[in-house]
Amino acid sequence: MKQQSQLAKLGLFDAKVPRYTSYPTAPQFRNDVDPERFSAWVSEIKPNSSISLYIHVPFCRRLCWFCACRTQGTQSDSPVRAYLEVLKAEIAMLGRILPEGVTLSRLHWGGGTPTLLAPDMMTDLAGAIAEIAPFAPNAEFSVEIDPNEIDAPRLDALAAAGMNRASVGVQDFDPEIQQAIGRIQSYDETRDAIDMIRARGIHSLNADILYGLPHQTQARMTESVQKLLSLNPDRVALYGYAHVPWVAKRQQLIPSDALPTPEERLELYETARKLFLWDKYAEIGIDHFATQSDGLTAAANSGQLKRNFQGYTDDQSDVLIGLGASSISRFPQGYAQNASATSVHTKAIREGSFSTARGHTFQGEDKLRARLIEALMCDFRIKSTQIMADFDISSAALQQMFAAVAQQFPEALQILPDGLYIPEQYRPLTRMIARGFDAYDKVSTAKHSSAI
Ligand SMILES: C=Cc1c2[nH]c(c1C)Cc1[nH]c(c(CCC(=O)O)c1C)Cc1[nH]c(c(C)c1CCC(=O)O)Cc1[nH]c(c(C)c1C=C)C2
Ligand SMILES: C[C@H]1O[C@@H](n2cnc3c(N)ncnc32)[C@H](O)[C@@H]1O
Numbered sequence: 171m172k173q174q175s176q177l178a179k180l181g182l183f184d185a186k187v188p189r190y191t192s193y194p195t196a197p198q199f200r201n202d203v204d205p206e207r208f209s210a211w212v213s214e215i216k217p218n219s220s221i222s223l224y225i226h227v228p229f230c231r232r233l234c235w236f237c238a239c240r241t242q243g244t245q246s247d248s249p250v251r252a253y254l255e256v257l258k259a260e261i262a263m264l265g266r267i268l269p270e271g272v273t274l275s276r277l278h279w280g281g282g283t284p285t286l287l288a289p290d291m292m293t294d295l296a297g298a299i300a301e302i303a304p305f306a307p308n309a310e311f312s313v314e315i316d317p318n319e320i321d322a323p324r325l326d327a328l329a330a331a332g333m334n335r336a337s338v339g340v341q342d343f344d345p346e347i348q349q350a351i352g353r354i355q356s357y358d359e360t361r362d363a364i365d366m367i368r369a370r371g372i373h374s375l376n377a378d379i380l381y382g383l384p385h386q387t388q389a390r391m392t393e394s395v396q397k398l399l400s401l402n403p404d405r406v407a408l409y410g411y412a413h414v415p416w417v418a419k420r421q422q423l424i425p426s427d428a429l430p431t432p433e434e435r436l437e438l439y440e441t442a443r444k445l446f447l448w449d450k451y452a453e454i455g456i457d458h459f460a461t462q463s464d465g466l467t468a469a470a471n472s473g474q475l476k477r478n479f480q481g482y483t484d485d486q487s488d489v490l491i492g493l494g495a496s497s498i499s500r501f502p503q504g505y506a507q508n509a510s511a512t513s514v515h516t517k518a519i520r521e522g523s524f525s526t527a528r529g530h531t532f533q534g535e536d537k538l539r540a541r542l543i544e545a546l547m548c549d550f551r552i553k554s555t556q557i558m559a560d561f562d563i564s565s566a567a568l569q570q571m572f573a574a575v576a577q578q579f580p581e582a583l584q585i586l587p588d589g590l591y592i593p594e595q596y597r598p599l600t601r602m603i604a605r606g607f608d609a610y611d612k613v614s615t616a617k618h619s620s621a622i
C-alpha cells in the first residue's frame with residue numbers, strides 16, 4: 171500500500187498518456203508526408219538489406235465492443251475480395267520501387283482479422299508478397315488469429331505460405347466479462363485453435379489478454395491467467411484495456427460503471443504478473459511476458475529489445491513498411507501512415523498512387539528522444555555511453571535532460587553515473603516518465619487512455 175500511495179502522489183491514477191509504440195506518437199502525425207515522400211524513403215532503402223512488412227486487413231466478422239483497432243464488420247466476402255485486389259496492387263507498386271535484393275526478415279498480417287480471408291485469398295496474398303521480396307534466412311512470418319474465425323483449411327493455407335508464428339486473441343476467459351465486452355469465446359474454442367496451430371508445426375505462439383475490463387476482479391484475473399497458462403503460450407501480451415469511447419465509438423456499449431478503478435487496474439496487472447513470474451516467464455517491457463527460451467527474452471537480456479506498432483519485438487531492421495488502410499511505415503527518415511478509411515485507401519491505389527496521408531519527418535532532436543523513450547519502455551534504463559555513441563550529444567547535456575525529468579518524479583527515477591534507471595517498484599510510471607522526454611505531447615490536446 172505504501173507503493174500505491176507513492177504512485178498516487180506521482181499522479182499515476184489520474185494520468186492519461188500515450189503508449190509510445192512510436193515517437194512522435196501517431197496523434198502527432200501531420201499531412202506533410204505524402205506518397206511522393208513515402209516513395210523516396212522506399213527508394214533509399216539499402217540494396218540487399220532486410221526489412222519488415224506489415225499487412226493490415228481491416229475487416230472482422232464480429233465487432234467486439236472493447237476493441238480500439240482500425241477495422242470494420244462484414245458478413246459478406248465481396249468487400250474482402252475487393253480489398254485483397256487493392257492490397258495486391260499496392261504490393262506490386264511497392265515491388266516496382268523496392269531496391270534490388272531486399273528481403274523480408276519479418277512479415278506480419280494483422281488487423282482486424284486476417285484469418286477471415288478464405289484459403290485461396292491467403293495463398294494469393296502470400297504469393298503476391300513473395301513475388302516482390304523473398305524471405306530472409308530465419309525470417310518470421312506471424313499472423314493474428316481469432317480462434318472464432320479459423321479452421322483447418324485456412325490454417326493449412328497459412329502453414330503452406332510459411333507462417334511460423336501465430337498470435338491469438340484471448341482477451342479474457344470469464345463468461346460474464348466476455349458478455350460485457352461483446353466477445354464470446356469459450357475456453358475449448360481457444361484451446362482447439364491453439365492445438366490446430368501447433369499440429370501444423372507452428373511452435374511459437376503469442377496470446378493477447380487484457381486487464382482493466384468491466385467486472386474483472388482479482389479472483390477472475392487469477393482464473394483467466396491460470397487458464398491461459400494451461401495452454402503454454404510462448405509469449406503473452408497483457409495489455410491494459412484502453413477505454414477511449416471518444417475514439418472507438420463501439421466502446422460506448424461497455425458499462426463504464428463496471429470498470430475497475432485505476433488503483434484496481436494496477437492490482438489486476440500485479441496479480442497477473444505474479445502468476446507469470448511464478449511460472450518462470452520473463453517480464454518483457456511494460457506489458458509482455460515470454461518463456462525463457464523465447465527470442466523476446468533473449469533480446470531483453472542482451473539489450474536488443476525494440477518497440478514497434480505491435481508492441482515489443484526482437485526485430486532489428488530499421489525499416490518497417492506497412493501496407494493496407496491505416497498502416498504505418500517507419501524509416502530512418504520518419505513515419506508514413508496510409509489513409510485510415512478503406513474507401514480512401516482503395517481509391518488512391520486504384521488510381522495508381524500510394525495512399526500515404528500523414529506522418530512525420532524526423533528533425534532536430536526527434537531521433538534522440540525516440541531512442542531515450544524506446545530505451546525506457548524496453549529496458550527501464552538509459553545508458554548514456556550508448557546514446558553518446560550514436561548521437562552528437564555531450565554527457566553534460568544528457569544529464570541535464572535526465573535531471574529535468576527526474577525532478578518531476580522524485581525517487582522514482584534514479585540518476586546513475588552512466589544514465590538513468592527506473593527501479594522495479596516505480597515501473598508502472600514508465601509511460602509517464604517517457605512522456606517527460608516527449609517534446610510534442612506537452613503541447614498536444616490528444617486524449618489518451620489511462621496511464622495504468
Ligand atoms: C490493434 C489494436 C490497437 C492498436 N493500438 C491500440 C489498439 C487497441 C490502442 C490505441 N492506439 C492509440 C490509442 C488512442 C490514444 C492513446 O491511448 O494513445 C489507443 C487506445 C493511438 C494510435 N495508435 C495508432 C494510431 C494511428 C493512433 C492514433 C489514433 C487513431 O488513429 O485512432 C497506430 C496503430 N496502433 C495499432 C495499429 C494497428 C496502428 C496502425 C496501423 C494497434
Ligand atoms: C491486437 C490486440 O489489441 C488489443 N486491443 C484491442 N482493443 C484494445 C483496447 N481497447 N485496449 C487495449 N488493448 C486492446 C487486443 O488484445 C487485441 O488482441
Ligand code: SF4
Nearest residue numbers: 230233234237281282
Ligand atoms: S478484437 Fe479482433 S475480432 Fe474483435 S473487433 Fe477487434 S480486431 Fe476484430
